[in-house]
Amino acid sequence: MSQSPDFDEIIDRVGHHSVKWDGMQGLYGVDPREGIAMWVADMDFRPPACVQKALEEMAAHGVYGYWGDDRAYLAAIGWWMANRHGWQIAPEWVFTTHGLVNGTALCVDAFTAPGDGVVLMTPVYHAFARVIKAAGRRVVECPLVLNDGRYEMDFDAWDAQMDGSAKMLILCSPHNPGGRVWTEAELRGVADFARRHGLVLVSDEIHHDLVMPGHKHHAFPTVCPEQPVVMMTATTKTFNIAGTHSGNVIIADPDLRARFAGRMAARGVSPNSFGLALATAAYSPEGAAWLDALIAYLDENRRIFDAGVNAIPGLHSMPLEATYLAWVDFAGTGMTREEFTARVEQGAKIAANHGPTFGLGGESFLRFNLATPRARVIEAVARLQAAFGDLQ
Ligand SMILES: Cc1ncc(COP(=O)(O)O)c(C=O)c1O
Numbered sequence: 001m002s003q004s005p006d007f008d009e010i011i012d013r014v015g016h017h018s019v020k021w022d023g024m025q026g027l028y029g030v031d032p033r034e035g036i037a038m039w040v041a042d043m044d045f046r047p048p049a050c051v052q053k054a055l056e057e058m059a060a061h062g063v064y065g066y067w068g069d070d071r072a073y074l075a076a077i078g079w080w081m082a083n084r085h086g087w088q089i090a091p092e093w094v095f096t097t098h099g100l101v102n103g104t105a106l107c108v109d110a111f112t113a114p115g116d117g118v119v120l121m122t123p124v125y126h127a128f129a130r131v132i133k134a135a136g137r138r139v140v141e142c143p144l145v146l147n148d149g150r151y152e153m154d155f156d157a158w159d160a161q162m163d164g165s166a167k168m169l170i171l172c173s174p175h176n177p178g179g180r181v182w183t184e185a186e187l188r189g190v191a192d193f194a195r196r197h198g199l200v201l202v203s204d205e206i207h208h209d210l211v212m213p214g215h216k217h218h219a220f221p222t223v224c225p226e227q228p229v230v231m232m233t234a235t236t237k238t239f240n241i242a243g244t245h246s247g248n249v250i251i252a253d254p255d256l257r258a259r260f261a262g263r264m265a266a267r268g269v270s271p272n273s274f275g276l277a278l279a280t281a282a283y284s285p286e287g288a289a290w291l292d293a294l295i296a297y298l299d300e301n302r303r304i305f306d307a308g309v310n311a312i313p314g315l316h317s318m319p320l321e322a323t324y325l326a327w328v329d330f331a332g333t334g335m336t337r338e339e340f341t342a343r344v345e346q347g348a349k350i351a352a353n354h355g356p357t358f359g360l361g362g363e364s365f366l367r368f369n370l371a372t373p374r375a376r377v378i379e380a381v382a383r384l385q386a387a388f389g390d391l392q
Contacts, residue, residue: 005290007045007297008373018042020369024351035349036372036380041176041325043240043371047282048290051239054281058274067273076283077248081233084209084288087219093250093257095264096271100206100232100247101127104170107230107249108135110263111200111256117166119199121153122359125176128204129359140166143360144178149316149329151178153186155193162197169199174207174217174322177358177367181215181321184223191220191227200256202230206247207323209238209291212299215321221252228253230260235279238291240371246275298324301370301377308381313391315384324371328352331364333391341366347387350380 013021014032020040021032028035046052058064074091081087097103108131112118117140118132129139142158144151171190174181182190194201203220211217220229234247251257281287302320309317309326314333317326330340337356344350344366355365370377385392 005045005048005293007294008375009046010373010375011044011046013037013044020351028345028351030345030349030351035351036376036383037351038368038370038372038380039351039353041237041323041369041371042242043324043369044373044376045240045294045371047239047241047278048287050281050284050286050290051241051278054277055274058277064273067271067276070276073276073280076280077250080283081219081250085217085219085222087222089250089252093252095249095251095260096276097247097249097264097269098272099236099242099245100204100234100249101131102245102269103232103247103249104128104202104204105131105135106260106263106267106269107168107170107200107202108132108137109267110259111202111230112137112167115165116168119158119166119169119197120359121171121175123177123355123362123365124170124172124358125204126353126357126359128170128172138165139359141360144175146361149318151175151180151318153189155189158193159196164197166197166199169194169197169201171201171203171220173203173205173220174211176207176323177325177327177353177355177362177365178318179320179323179325179327181211181217184218187218187220187223191224194227200230201227202232204232206232206234206237208233210295210298210324211322212302212320213295217322228256230256235282239278239282239287241275241278241282244272244275244278246272246279297374298371301372301374302326304374305368305370305377305381308378309384312385312388315388324369326368326370327365328368329365333388337363340364343387344384348380348383350383 020037024030081089114136117138119140122141132139145154208217231250236242306317316329353367355362
């Protein structure tokens with residue numbers, strides 16, 4: 001039996017090429033020695049011992065040549081999808097990309113042409129729009145609706161927006177930054193919407209393992225088996241190995257698969273041996289036990305953060321059904337964006353993601369990463385309460 005994970009351990013990441021910690025001074029003007037990095041979505045925890053062991057075995061062997069024989073890797077992915085998500089896949093459906101931003105870029109390339117529209121339900125993960133625009137396509141923003149402090153889809157409004165120029169839709173499920181786990185009815189609504197408007201449907205499910213107790217994520221094909229879909233999943237968020245830049249694009253539909261395979265070949269994408277080895281180790285019973293412990297820890301961090309932040313008049317932290325990313329609305333303070341942001345960054349010395357980068361609807365929000373030792377979450381809450389102390 002491996003030891004139970006110690007998520008309370010403070011591991012100093014400053015000076016270790018962590019974008020979250022080493023990039024905050026330049027971007028936010030917050031010194032990492034006195035600040036708290038709560039922006040980029042990686043965790044301040046070590047991965048499970050089985051992942052560390054896989055890396056140590058590679059290092060002990062000491063030869064880092066090209067990877068071959070991916071049977072164990074594909075079997076591990078199949079096992080994980082069947083066991084954790086009730087989704088049966090075939091090995092030949094799986095493509096390994098350099099992470100899922102790369103997977104998104106390949107989808108844009110494979111399924112759209114320059115000038116085409118790509119639908120995003122905003123606010124949503126900022127890299128989607130960046131990739132779409134950089135590829136010379138257009139972002140078509142379909143705004144999510146805030147209902148009782150949580151996001152909902154609005155298909156009637158979105159139908160009215162469509163003019164036939166959009167060719168692809170990227171669904172973020174569970175939703176980053178709103179933390180929603182979409183219901184089966186909502187997912188069926190997405191499938192109908194995609195069919196009505198002839199959109200290739202891409203479902204980014206990178207956060208699918210990070211679901212809070214009491215909620216159930218539905219892998220898209222388990223709800224809408226008849227709908228062709230490009231599924232994007234990874235071990236990187238779940239097990240905190242994002243630096244390996246590995247993701248899986250899983251496509252059952254033969255036509256979509258052939259088109260995607262063509263772009264993979266044209267772009268010369270082939271996997272990184274470290275990513276494959278660590279993913280194989282992570283998708284295991286030991287990885288699963290570690291993940292269960294992680295979820296319990298994150299859920300308590302979420303509870304502490306929400307209780308503290310929601311006690312500040314004018315602030316509202318959206319209920320997190322999934323992900324470790326708290327989406328906090330400052331609209332109720334009546335402050336300008338510049339003022340509440342300055343209070344968080346210069347006052348509380350916390351680096352959090354700026355809402356507008358997520359698209360329409362993000363204007364009055366900041367996103368806080370809670371995947372850090374509990375002492376830091378408690379400290380962040382105390383600092384926020386002090387920075388907005390005049391509102392108490
Ligand atoms: C929805 C979503 N997709 C993709 C990514 C990043 O994927 P990768 O690191 O595999 O490029 C993130 C990271 O935060 C994300 O939230």
